[in-house]
Amino acid sequence: MKNADQYRFDEAEAVVSGLWSGLSQHTEQNHKNKKFTHFLIPPNASGPIHIGNALMVALQDILTRYYHAQGFATIWVPGLDHGGYETQVTYEREQEQKGETRLRHEYPSDELYTNIESFVEKHKETITRQIERLGARIDWQHLRHTLDDVALVSAQKMFEKMVEDGLIYREPYMVHYCPHCETMLADIELKQVEFETPLYEIVCQIQNSPETVSLYTTEPEFMFSVTHVLVHPEDTRFAQLIGTVLVNPVTQKPIEIVPSARKLSWHQEQEHLVPLFQSHVRYDYEYAIRHDILARDIFAWDGTFSVQYPGQEPTVVRQEVIHTLQQSGVVVQQVGSVTDTHLYCKKGHKTNTLIRLSWFLNVDDERMSLRQKALEALQNDSLTITPSWRKKGLVQWIEKMHDWPIARQNVWGVRIPVWYKIDDPQKFVVWFFNANKERISGRLDELLEQGYTLDNIIAGLQRVYAESDCMWVLSPETGGQYLPETDTFDTWFSSGAWSVFVYDHLAKDDQKPSDTVVIGHDLLRLCIAREIMLGVYLTGRLPFKKVYFHPLLQAADGQKMSKSAGNAIDLNAYIEKYGADVTRAAIVAHLTTMDDFVFSDEHVYQTQKFIEALWDLCGVYQLLFEYNVPPANQKCDVDNTKVAAMAWDVGGSIRKHYFAQAQATTQKFLTQLQTQAQAIINGDFEHAPSAFIDNFKKYLTVLHPFMPIVTEYIYQELPDTTGLLAQATWPKRTHASKKRAARKDDKSALRDILKQL
Numbered sequence: 001m002k003n004a005d006q007y008r009f010d011e012a013e014a015v016v017s018g019l020w021s022g023l024s025q026h027t028e029q030n031h032k033n034k035k036f037t038h039f040l041i042p043p044n045a046s047g048p049i050h051i052g053n054a055l056m057v058a059l060q061d062i063l064t065r066y067y068h069a070q071g072f073a074t075i076w077v078p079g080l081d082h083g084g085y086e087t088q089v090t091y092e093r094e095q096e097q098k099g100e101t102r103l104r105h106e107y108p109s110d111e112l113y114t115n116i117e118s119f120v121e122k123h124k125e126t127i128t129r130q131i132e133r134l135g136a137r138i139d140w141q142h143l144r145h146t147l148d149d150v151a152l153v154s155a156q157k158m159f160e161k162m163v164e165d166g167l168i169y170r171e172p173y174m175v176h177y178c179p180h181c182e183t184m185l186a187d188i189e190l191k192q193v194e195f196e197t198p199l200y201e202i203v204c205q206i207q208n209s210p211e212t213v214s215l216y217t218t219e220p221e222f223m224f225s226v227t228h229v230l231v232h233p234e235d236t237r238f239a240q241l242i243g244t245v246l247v248n249p250v251t252q253k254p255i256e257i258v259p260s261a262r263k264l265s266w267h268q269e270q271e272h273l274v275p276l277f278q279s280h281v282r283y284d285y286e287y288a289i290r291h292d293i294l295a296r297d298i299f300a301w302d303g304t305f306s307v308q309y310p311g312q313e314p315t316v317v318r319q320e321v322i323h324t325l326q327q328s329g330v331v332v333q334q335v336g337s338v339t340d341t342h343l344y345c346k347k348g349h350k351t352n353t354l355i356r357l358s359w360f361l362n363v364d365d366e367r368m369s370l371r372q373k374a375l376e377a378l379q380n381d382s383l384t385i386t387p388s389w390r391k392k393g394l395v396q397w398i399e400k401m402h403d404w405p406i407a408r409q410n411v412w413g414v415r416i417p418v419w420y421k422i423d424d425p426q427k428f429v430v431w432f433f434n435a436n437k438e439r440i441s442g443r444l445d446e447l448l449e450q451g452y453t454l455d456n457i458i459a460g461l462q463r464v465y466a467e468s469d470c471m472w473v474l475s476p477e478t479g480g481q482y483l484p485e486t487d488t489f490d491t492w493f494s495s496g497a498w499s500v501f502v503y504d505h506l507a508k509d510d511q512k513p514s515d516t517v518v519i520g521h522d523l524l525r526l527c528i529a530r531e532i533m534l535g536v537y538l539t540g541r542l543p544f545k546k547v548y549f550h551p552l553l554q555a556a557d558g559q560k561m562s563k564s565a566g567n568a569i570d571l572n573a574y575i576e577k578y579g580a581d582v583t584r585a586a587i588v589a590h591l592t593t594m595d596d597f598v599f600s601d602e603h604v605y606q607t608q609k610f611i612e613a614l615w616d617l618c619g620v621y622q623l624l625f626e627y628n629v630p631p632a633n634q635k636c637d638v639d640n641t642k643v644a645a646m647a648w649d650v651g652g653s654i655r656k657h658y659f660a661q662a663q664a665t666t667q668k669f670l671t672q673l674q675t676q677a678q679a680i681i682n683g684d685f686e687h688a689p690s691a692f693i694d695n696f697k698k699y700l701t702v703l704h705p706f707m708p709i710v711t712e713y714i715y716q717e718l719p720d721t722t723g724l725l726a727q728a729t730w731p732k733r734t735h736a737s738k739k740r741a742a743r744k745d746d747k748s749a750l751r752d753i754l755k756q757l
């Protein structure tokens with residue numbers, strides 16, 4: 001029976017998905033010797049995956065199908081990331097759109113957790129369906145989630161090991177904090193926004209002298225915290241001022257002008273003399289702690305000042321500060337404006353800095369340096385990185401990695417498994433919901449005096465802040481009084497050894513380094529550098545053999561696509577309109593360079609045309625059998641060296657991760673088959689049919705990793721095939737030699753029909 005005139009991808013997808021159900025379980029049992037193991041970098045289960053995520057799925061599927069055809073047992077472990085803060089933000093945005101006005105801290109923790117959990121559950125299903133729809137040959141029976149029971153135990157064990165190794169500490173540190181979302185934020189979670197702001201000159205008196213020196217700032221409300229001004233000794237404009245002591249016009253306390261250890265070029269970029277804001281600017285804070293300059297905690301949790309102007313917001317007091325200074329005779333004047341930056345959280349709130357106790361991972365402990373171990377492993381083991389020049393960046397990043405602040409104030413995450421011993425209730429601040437679901441906060445001793453019991457507080461506990469000398473333990477002793485830590489791990493920490501944890505549920509034999517990790521280059525620092533560091537720490541070896549950093553598919557505005565940024569191209573729309581094969585092949589076709597790219601529909605149309613041509617050839621194939629040219633099952637003399645050479649070429653490109661090149665080579669070969677079909681149409685029934693039949697089947701095998709559904713569907717349509725194309729073997733470089741005799745019946749009728757194709 002001749003195929004339908006038009007290829008229907010929706011029909012093909014339905015048929016093929018039925019054929020493939022249970023495929024992965026089957027194949028693993030069949031291959032024992034060679035294994036190709038890898039995992040999907042878990043997408044955040046906070047919304048449908050977008051077209052950028054589909055790139056990663058497509059590339060890994062190409063690898064899986066190729067290695068399977070090469071006789072490997074393939075294990076491709078799917079995973080989903082709970083996403084921590086990012087998921088919480090996405091969830092909240094959805095709630096806002098539904099008219100919900102409550103902020104995260106207005107929910108009891110368990111209620112919020114349950115809400116986010118069902119939100120994630122819904123998206124887990126969506127993502128699973130999307131990956132299935134893309135035709136991925138992924139092993140669903142191994143599906144993992146970064147909050148599943150195995151993962152929770154693994155993350156907690158890793159933390160406990162770090163505690164035992166003395167790598168975890170709790171210290172004050174300046175962190176970025178969103179007073180609205182009530183959470184600390186990592187640097188990379190912050191969005192910089194530039195804005196024009198007035199620049200003020202503040203004239204300061206030199207101590208015991210009638211002379212003055214002008215300091216310049218955009219934030220006069222922070223003058224009270226200024227104790228130092230840095231001047232580079234080689235900065236001829238100001239060097240003579242080193243050693244001078246000014247009088248702080250707000251506090252009347254001294255401001256020392258001290259020699260700076262910063263680069264001269266940094267100072268030369270400053271037009272004026274600027275104060276060191278070590279108590280609220282992170283860059284200055286880090287300078288201060290390295291140079292023994294005292295930094296003070298000047299903010300309350302709600303973003304207002306805790307000192308000098310307690311309870312007031314910085315921007316609100318600005319005019320008051322200027323006015324008061326002017327009243328007391330200090331010259332304060334606006335001298336133009338400059339561009340400054342503010343840091344915002346993902347929800348668009350302005351953040352501020354807090355100096356608070358937080359949990360840290362020491363990455364360079366003198367007894368056990370995680371950094372050193374990682375660098376040594378990178379030097380000794382052979383890790384192949386594509387593109388190779390990214391290795392340098394990876395090494396440099398590990399070399400300068402700072403201690404890692406690993407705690408977040410999110411509900412949605414893995415709780416830090418620590419308990420504080422309550423030896424002095426004064427040292428604790430708690431936030432909790434009482435029996436009437438009212439949010440209460442305050443010092444623990446005062447709340448206990450008000451009649452709340454510790455059990456009341458723990459039952460509705462939302463957050464704990466413990467002072468520095470509070471004792472903490474991993475497992476509380478029976479009979480003692482403890483408060484659990486309420487912070488959760490930074491999701492990059494709890495999933496930071498995912499390349500190890502992801503195989504924890506497999507047989508010991510399969511718990512080995514991944515063969516290849518496919519990941520966007522934007523995750524080099526956040527993910528790969530940390531995976532290497534933690535993987536080496538836990539297992540003593542690199543957690544993967546090859547890393548392929550793929551370019552990023554950008555949104556139309558040139559920005560990175562992300563669910564939380566809301567600028568992603570809808571994958572489902574493409575699959576619905578063009579089918580999975582066209583969508584994935586069109587994305588892969590963009591990878592001709594390693595540059596980030598904006599998705600172009602041009603590749604979609606080209607792939608559509610290609611599939612139409614392929615479908616026509618399927619029609620030719622079927623007609624040959626319909627008219628018994630050649631008779632089925634008859635061996636033939638075929639020149640298949642070209643298709644075998646092409647297969648060899650394509651295999652080499654896939655192994656080297658030249659995915660677009662491999663796909664293009666395969667697609668280009670279609671013209672060879674079209675030529676053979678043309679020869680048949682032109683009347684060559686002696687050799688052309690047998691060559692065509694043999695080559696076409698081999699061709700489908702090579703094309704299969706790139707367009708798995710259409711190739712499987714066509715393979716099933718061919719009258720002389722059995723089994724699945726997904727189980728077929730990659731063509732070998734051999735010559736067919738057996739003779740065949742073609743039947744010559746019905747030639748003229750066939751020729752007429754073929755001409756109409």
Ligand SMILES: [Zn+2]
Binds near residue numbers: 178179180345
């Ligand atoms: Zn916020």
